Structure formats: C-alpha cells, structure tokens
Amino acid sequence: MNFIDIALTSISMSIDAMTVNASNGIREKNMLIRKMIIISLVFGIFQFIMPVIGYLIGSTFKDVIENILPWIAFSLLTILSIKSLVEWIKERKKKEEVAPKKISPLDIFVQGIATSIDALCIGFVYLSLNIGEAFIVFGIIGVTTFILSFLTVLFARRLSKYLENWAGLIASIVFLIVGIKILLEGIL
Numbered sequence: 001m002n003f004i005d006i007a008l009t010s011i012s013m014s015i016d017a018m019t020v021n022a023s024n025g026i027r028e029k030n031m032l033i034r035k036m037i038i039i040s041l042v043f044g045i046f047q048f049i050m051p052v053i054g055y056l057i058g059s060t061f062k063d064v065i066e067n068i069l070p071w072i073a074f075s076l077l078t079i080l081s082i083k084s085l086v087e088w089i090k091e092r093k094k095k096e097e098v099a100p101k102k103i104s105p106l107d108i109f110v111q112g113i114a115t116s117i118d119a120l121c122i123g124f125v126y127l128s129l130n131i132g133e134a135f136i137v138f139g140i141i142g143v144t145t146f147i148l149s150f151l152t153v154l155f156a157r158r159l160s161k162y163l164e165n166w167a168g169l170i171a172s173i174v175f176l177i178v179g180i181k182i183l184l185e186g187i188l
Contacts, residue, residue, distance in 0.1 A: 054123020070186020
C-alpha cells in the first residue's frame with residue numbers, strides 16, 4: 001500500500017461530497033453543528049461502504065456494473081438538480097421573505113448515495129489487496145470524506161449570508177455539474 005496514492009485517492013473521492021456539502025451549507029445558513037456532523041458522517045459512511053461493496057462484488061460482475069454506475073449517479077444528481085432549481089424558482093416567484101431551506105433526511109440520504117456511487121469502482125481497484133488492507137484504505141477514504149465535508153459545510157455556512165438568495169440555483173448547478181462529471185469519468 002502506497003500511502004501517497006491512498007491519500008490522493010481519499011481526497012479525490014471526497015471532492016463530490018465536499019461540493020454537495022458546500023451547497024448544503026449555503027442553502028441552510030442556520031444549520032446546527034450537530035446537523036453538519038451528521039451530514040458529513042453520512043457522506044463518510046457511504047464513501048466507506050460503497051468501496052467495500054465494490055470489493056465484495058469483485059471482478060465477477062465488474063464489467064456489468066461498472067458501465068451503469070455513472071448513469072445511476074448522474075440520474076440521481078440530475079433529479080436533485082431539477083428539484084433544487086424548481087424550489088428556487090418557486091421561492092423567487094413568491095417575492096417575500098422565505099424561511100431558510102432545510103436539508104431533509106431524505107435529501108441527505110440521496111446525496112450520500114449519489115456522491116458515493118462512483119466509489120463502488122474504487123473497490124474494484126483494490127481487489128489485489130487482502131480484505132484487511134482494503135478495509136483500511138476504505139476507512140481512510142471514509143474518514144477523509146467526513147473531515148473534508150465537515151470543513152466545507154462549515155465554511156459554506158459562513159458564506160451563506162452573501163449567497164442565500166442564490167442558494168437553490170447554486171445547489172442545482174452544483175448537482176448537475178457533479179452528475180455530469182461522474183458520468184463523463186465513467187464513460188471516458
């Protein structure tokens with residue numbers, strides 16, 4: 001195991017979760033620290049579990065699953081993007097003071113899955129490791145995702161007062177860009 005490769009993989013696997021969590025922080029400007037920890041924990045857990053699932057599935061189904069994973073992630077993130085855009089448009093049409101948008105448990109769950117689907121493929125990458133070593137790598141990915149997601153949402157929450165009128169649009173664009181990125185990485 002090369003620690004530098006593992007660290008770089010962990011950071012690159014965390015970027016999708018960080019991006020989505022940044023938009024969460026902007027959308028829900030009064031988010032409690034407890035909720036930031038829970039959201040970041042969900043992202044970290046999914047970034048740990050998905051490679052484990054990929055590893056356990058193994059090379060038997062790798063070719064079949066690898067081709068549809070980007071499409072699943074893209075579809076989920078596109079749905080989130082459309083939902084955020086529609087909510088933002090509705091808020092803009094009301095032209096009244098709107099209560100801050102709350103991120104629901106369902107939103108958190110779907111975001112966790114959508115941002116970690118590509119992590120299934122990471123499980124395939126580490127098939128050459130024994131199960132103990134692979135779980136250590138996946139644990140590092142999960143912990144890294146948790147820490148970076150938490151720091152990102154904390155920072156974004158501080159920026160929310162400047163961006164709150166545009167939060168829904170920003171979230172919509174971020175979800176769509178992350179979805180397209182995952183799709184392009186999967187097909188190229």
